[in-house]
Amino acid sequence: MRENKLYHYLRKFPVKVLLLVVLFVISIYLFGFIVHEVFLEKEDKVDRVVALFITNNIVSDNLTVIMKVITFFGSTNFLLGANISLFLWYLLLKKDKPLAWDIAAIGISGFLVTYFLKELFKRVRPTGSLMAPLHNYSFPSGHAGSGFIFYGLLAYLVWKSNMLLRYKYILLSSLIFFSLLVGFSRIYLRMHYASDVVAGFCVGFAWLTFSLWLLNKFHS
Secondary structure, eight states: OHHHHHHHHHHTSOHHHHHHHHHHHHHHHHHHHHHIIIIISOOOHHHHHHHHHHHHHTOOHHHHHHHHHHHHTTSHHHHHHHHHHHHHIIIIISOOHHHHHHHHHHHHHHHHHHHHHHHHHOOOOOSSOSSOOOOSOOSSOHHHHHHHHHHHHHHHHHHHSSOOHHHHHHHHHHHHHHHHHHHHHHHHTTSSOHHHHHHHHHHHHHHHHHHHHHHHHHHO
């Protein structure tokens, strides 16, 4: 009887909503799993294998230049300007104050979540970085987390627009791919361990979906 009620309850939800819920749960679980393995079990084999593979098989002078350019698009300097520009676009040009303030709230809160998690775990960054080293903590990756929140938010705005469906899919795929590429650049440049970046993506996805759900509830 309970199973029938649960079945009918789930049928009321669109497939896309159910998919997002499943991905949200997976993100939280994966983040917790990484925390357990890295901080409780002191397991770093995967990080070492990934770093060694990239160093031995992928790193080159030309690609390093490209990766330094790509990684800039996940930096605090870029994302701060990009979020402010997006906020002003919807506030002043689109005249959509609620959405503009939602954008500001998501951007600021996403940065704060990543910052406090770094301070909580206090993981030291890898050695031998291919660019000027940073002196803050490594876990989770701010580039991966905040970058995914920003590019994922752009993807959400594209999806909600009146753009033709085929162009929506092209832009959505491009934005998500680029955010993943930003994360990869952090591993490539030895600024983060692979686990930092994966954890950053988990935090970014979970926080973005939670924020959008919460704000939609607030406005409904």
